[in-house]
Amino acid sequence: MKVNDVATYEVEGAVAVVTLNSPPVNALSAAVRQGIAGGLKMALEDDAVRAMLLICEGRTFFAGADITEFGKPPVEPVLRDVQLMLENATKPVIAAIHGTALGGGLEIALTAHYRIAVPSAKCGLPEVNLGLLPGAGGTQRLPRIVGIAKALDLITSGKPVSAKAAKKMGLVDELATEGNLRADALTFANRVIDENRPLLKVRDRTDKLSEARGKPDIFADFRKAHARKFRGYKAPESIIRCIEATLEKPFDEGLAFEATLFRELQAGSQSAAQRHIFFAERQAAKIDGIPADTPILPIRKVGVIGAGTMGGGIAMSFANAGIPVTLVDSSEDALFRGLRVIRGNYEATARKGRMKAEDVDARMGILTGSVSMEDLSDCDLIIEAVFELMEIKKEVFAKLDGIAKPDAILATNTSYLDIDEIGSATSRPASVIGLHFFSPAHIMKLLEIVRGKNTRADIIATSMKLAKTLGKVGVLVGNAYGFVGNRILAARDAQANRLILEGATPEAVDKVLYDFGFPMGHFQMRDLAGLDVGWNREKSSSSTVREILNEMGRHGQKTVGGFYDYDENRNRTPSPVAQKVIEDFAAKQGIAHREIGEAEIRDRILYAMVNEGAKLLDEGIASRASDIDVVWVTGYGWPQYEGGPMFWADLQGLPQVLEKLKSLQDEYSDAFAPSPLIERLVSEGKGFRDA
Structure with missing residues (x-):
C-alpha cells in the first residue's frame, strides 16, 4: 500500500518492507522523510510485524540530503527527527543499501540497527566537498562504529568506500548477493528476528572510542599530515573538532556541538562558494542553442599528433578511458621518448598502489606509436598537440585534411590561437574544434571546448560528452585570443609583470596569491610551466623581462632558474640575478621603484581578472x-572556497567592484577601465549571477 507519493508499505511474513522511490537519486526531501516516518509508524503499529526493512528503488539508496532545501524554512519531519524515530524503534530496523549511501543517506543508515549492502554499493560522507560537515550525526556516529582514525580520513576526504571495505571496518553488517538485495535483506531480517538480536544503537557503542582514549597525538598528527591539503578550508578543521568531541562529550552534547558548527559553515561564504561551484560544473554541461537531441558521434579510436608532455598526457587521458590511441610524432626519438614517459607514469602510479600492474600493460596495449600521419586515417577524432605557432598548426591541419576520413573530428589543443584560422587550412572548417587540455593533461580536470564560427552542432555536443567520458569538466567557450582561461591569465600576467617593474618582488606577488588561496604564485607557476613555452629564440628581442631571462638560458625550474633560482631538487630561492634583470629593465623603461604593499598587489591582480571576465561575458x-568560475577553479587553482573570480566579485558587491576599478584606473592606468557590463549590472542592481 502507499504511504505517500514516494513510499510504499508491504509485509512479507514478519518483516515490513518500506520502499522509497524518488528519482533520480532518492534525495532526502520532505516527501522522502515523510515516507520513511509514515512507513515506520505503520510497522510499529502492526502487531504481525517484528522487523522493518528500509530499501530504495531505482539506481541508489538515499544519495544524500536535498541540497535545494538549503536556506529554506524546514519542513517536518526534519532529518534528525526521522533518525530518532528509526534509532528508538522498538522493532529492529535494517537498512538495505545499493548504489550509494552518501551524506544524509549514510547518516540514515547509521540510525538503523543493522545494515546490509550489495558489494557494488558505496558509502560515504562527502559534505566536506560543499564546505560543510555531516550535519545529521555523521561526525558522532561514524567514529563509534569504525573508530577515530578511519572516521577522520573518511569524513575529511569525503571519499566513499566500497561495501566490501565498509563490511571490513564494521560499517556494514552483511553483504548481499549482487542483484538480489531485497531477497537477501529479507533473509537477514528474518535471521535477526529468529536469533532475537538486540536493537543495536550506534550511538551507544564505545568500544571503538576506547581504542583512542589517552592518545591525543591522533588528532595532532592528523592535522599536521594534512595541513597542506586543508590549507584555507574551514570545514576540515570543524570536522576534526567534532570527531574530537566524541571522546570529550556525551553523545547528545556532541550532536549539539556538531549542529552548531554545521550552522556556522552553512551560513559562511566558503560553503556558499563550494556549493556554487558544485552547481556551476553541472550547469556548464548544458549547451545553449544546441538541441538536446543532437546526435553524438562515436569516438572509437583517437589520434594524437605530438608525443611531448601535452600530447603524451592527452594520449593517457584516452587510454585511461579505454579508448585506443595512435600517438604520432615526426621523430622516432621523440616518439620513443614520449612512449617511455607514458609507461613510466603508469608504472609510478602502480608502485603507489593506485593501479594494478596488469592495468599498465592494458593501457599501453591500446596505445600505438607511429611516425606517419597516414596511420590516423581511420581515427574518429584527431587532436594536434604540436608547437604553439600558427604556421606549424596550419601545416598540420592541411596535411590532416587529405588523410582524415570525411566524418572525423579535427581538434587543436592550442592555448591561445585562432580556431577559425587553423580551420581555414582545411576544406572542412565545420569539422574543426578546439580541445584545450591543461597540463598534466591526464590529471587536470578542465577541458576548454572552443567552438569556431563554423563548428557543427554535433561536433560540439560530442566534445562535451567526450569530456564526461574522460572524467573531465568540459566548458564550452568562444573563439578569442586565450579563450576564457588564458585571456584572464593574460590580464593577471600584465599586472604581475607591471608590479615587479614598479617595485614589488616576484616573491611578494606570489605570497599575496598564495595567501589568497592559490596553490602557487604567478611567477612560481611561470617557472614551473617553463618560461620558454611559446617563446621563439629567433624572434626574441629583449622586449620583456621574460624574453631576457629566456635569452640568458633561464627557462624556469628545468634550468638553473627563471624568476627564482633552483637547486638540484628544484627547491626555489629568491634570485638576485632575476631581480637585477627586473631592476635594469625598469630603469631602461623609466619606471621608478617604490614600496608596494600587499593590498595593492591583491587589488590590482584580482580586480584586473574580474574586469577581464566581465569583458568575456x-x-x-x-x-x-x-x-x-569553473574554468578558473578547475584549471588555474583559484581556491574553491572563494568560488571563482566572478563569484568572488559578487561577494564583494558589484557597486564596490565598480568603485574599486574606477579608483585603480585613476591611480594606475586605463587597463582598469570598467567593463561596460559591470556598469550596466550596477545600474540595474544586478550581479554577475544575473548576467
Whole structure:
C-alpha cells in the first residue's frame, strides 16, 4: 500500500518492507522523510510485524540530503527527527543499501540497527566537498562504529568506500548477493528476528572510542599530515573538532556541538562558494542553442599528433578511458621518448598502489606509436598537440585534411590561437574544434571546448560528452585570443609583470596569491610551466623581462632558474640575478621603484581578472559567469572556497567592484577601465549571477 507519493508499505511474513522511490537519486526531501516516518509508524503499529526493512528503488539508496532545501524554512519531519524515530524503534530496523549511501543517506543508515549492502554499493560522507560537515550525526556516529582514525580520513576526504571495505571496518553488517538485495535483506531480517538480536544503537557503542582514549597525538598528527591539503578550508578543521568531541562529550552534547558548527559553515561564504561551484560544473554541461537531441558521434579510436608532455598526457587521458590511441610524432626519438614517459607514469602510479600492474600493460596495449600521419586515417577524432605557432598548426591541419576520413573530428589543443584560422587550412572548417587540455593533461580536470564560427552542432555536443567520458569538466567557450582561461591569465600576467617593474618582488606577488588561496604564485607557476613555452629564440628581442631571462638560458625550474633560482631538487630561492634583470629593465623603461604593499598587489591582480571576465561575458566568449568560475577553479587553482573570480566579485558587491576599478584606473592606468557590463549590472542592481 502507499504511504505517500514516494513510499510504499508491504509485509512479507514478519518483516515490513518500506520502499522509497524518488528519482533520480532518492534525495532526502520532505516527501522522502515523510515516507520513511509514515512507513515506520505503520510497522510499529502492526502487531504481525517484528522487523522493518528500509530499501530504495531505482539506481541508489538515499544519495544524500536535498541540497535545494538549503536556506529554506524546514519542513517536518526534519532529518534528525526521522533518525530518532528509526534509532528508538522498538522493532529492529535494517537498512538495505545499493548504489550509494552518501551524506544524509549514510547518516540514515547509521540510525538503523543493522545494515546490509550489495558489494557494488558505496558509502560515504562527502559534505566536506560543499564546505560543510555531516550535519545529521555523521561526525558522532561514524567514529563509534569504525573508530577515530578511519572516521577522520573518511569524513575529511569525503571519499566513499566500497561495501566490501565498509563490511571490513564494521560499517556494514552483511553483504548481499549482487542483484538480489531485497531477497537477501529479507533473509537477514528474518535471521535477526529468529536469533532475537538486540536493537543495536550506534550511538551507544564505545568500544571503538576506547581504542583512542589517552592518545591525543591522533588528532595532532592528523592535522599536521594534512595541513597542506586543508590549507584555507574551514570545514576540515570543524570536522576534526567534532570527531574530537566524541571522546570529550556525551553523545547528545556532541550532536549539539556538531549542529552548531554545521550552522556556522552553512551560513559562511566558503560553503556558499563550494556549493556554487558544485552547481556551476553541472550547469556548464548544458549547451545553449544546441538541441538536446543532437546526435553524438562515436569516438572509437583517437589520434594524437605530438608525443611531448601535452600530447603524451592527452594520449593517457584516452587510454585511461579505454579508448585506443595512435600517438604520432615526426621523430622516432621523440616518439620513443614520449612512449617511455607514458609507461613510466603508469608504472609510478602502480608502485603507489593506485593501479594494478596488469592495468599498465592494458593501457599501453591500446596505445600505438607511429611516425606517419597516414596511420590516423581511420581515427574518429584527431587532436594536434604540436608547437604553439600558427604556421606549424596550419601545416598540420592541411596535411590532416587529405588523410582524415570525411566524418572525423579535427581538434587543436592550442592555448591561445585562432580556431577559425587553423580551420581555414582545411576544406572542412565545420569539422574543426578546439580541445584545450591543461597540463598534466591526464590529471587536470578542465577541458576548454572552443567552438569556431563554423563548428557543427554535433561536433560540439560530442566534445562535451567526450569530456564526461574522460572524467573531465568540459566548458564550452568562444573563439578569442586565450579563450576564457588564458585571456584572464593574460590580464593577471600584465599586472604581475607591471608590479615587479614598479617595485614589488616576484616573491611578494606570489605570497599575496598564495595567501589568497592559490596553490602557487604567478611567477612560481611561470617557472614551473617553463618560461620558454611559446617563446621563439629567433624572434626574441629583449622586449620583456621574460624574453631576457629566456635569452640568458633561464627557462624556469628545468634550468638553473627563471624568476627564482633552483637547486638540484628544484627547491626555489629568491634570485638576485632575476631581480637585477627586473631592476635594469625598469630603469631602461623609466619606471621608478617604490614600496608596494600587499593590498595593492591583491587589488590590482584580482580586480584586473574580474574586469577581464566581465569583458568575456559581454563579448559572448563565455556564456555564463559561472562558466568562468569553473574554468578558473578547475584549471588555474583559484581556491574553491572563494568560488571563482566572478563569484568572488559578487561577494564583494558589484557597486564596490565598480568603485574599486574606477579608483585603480585613476591611480594606475586605463587597463582598469570598467567593463561596460559591470556598469550596466550596477545600474540595474544586478550581479554577475544575473548576467
